[in-house]
Amino acid sequence: MSKPVGPYTPAMHAGDFLMISGQIGHVDGTLVDGGLDVEAPKALENLKKLLELEGVSLNQVVKTTVFLTDMDDYVRMNEIYCAVFDEHRPARSAVAVAALPLGACIEIEAMVYKR
Numbered sequence: 001m002s003k004p005v006g007p008y009t010p011a012m013h014a015g016d017f018l019m020i021s022g023q024i025g026h027v028d029g030t031l032v033d034g035g036l037d038v039e040a041p042k043a044l045e046n047l048k049k050l051l052e053l054e055g056v057s058l059n060q061v062v063k064t065t066v067f068l069t070d071m072d073d074y075v076r077m078n079e080i081y082c083a084v085f086d087e088h089r090p091a092r093s094a095v096a097v098a099a100l101p102l103g104a105c106i107e108i109e110a111m112v113y114k115r
Contacts, residue, residue: 003028003029004021005024005026005029005101005102006101008021009021010050011050011053011054016113016114016115017111017112017113017114018051018054018056018111018112018114019109019110019111019112020047020050020051020109020110020111020112021109022065022067022107022108022109023043023044023046023047023050023107023108023109024039024042024043024046024100024101024102024104024106024107025038025039025040025041025042025043025046025104025106026042026046026102026104027042029102030102031102031103031104035105036073036076036077036080036105036106037076037080039104039105039106040076040077040080040081040106040108041080041084043104043106043107043108044080044081044084044108047108047110048084051110051112054112056112056114058084058085058088059088060112060113060114061085061088061090061110061111061112062090062091062111062112062113063090063091063092063110063111064090064091064092064093064108064109064110064111065092065093065094065095065108065109065110066081066092066093066094066095066106066107066108067094067095067096067097067100067106067107067108067109068094068095068096068097068105068106069096069097069098069099069100069104069105069106070096070105071096073105073106074094077094077106090110
């Protein structure tokens with residue numbers, strides 16, 4: 001499991017909810033090489049691993065927020081995102097941002113309902 005790249009808690013319990021901090025495509029503080037096609041799957045893999053450590057699955061995710069540094073990546077991000085979430089479709093926001101940690105092009109945070 002990759003360590004956080006900043007001073008925050010990767011997963012925080014709040015009653016029946018689990019909040020997952022934004023995940024980027026990194027391994028131990030080093031951004032994976034290859035742009036969105038490599039970063040997005042790795043960010044989602046990091047998200048999935050955090051969920052598994054907390055005893056929950058992608059199917060329990062109720063909301064995600066996707067941060068993109070380039071909205072031209074939106075369509076491709078959707079393809080990658082849908083391949084990972086399969087038929088499960090949590091509520092989602094996708095927003096453009098000026099920059100992300102380590103120079104990432106995508107970051108994904110999630111909210112999970114644990115019941």
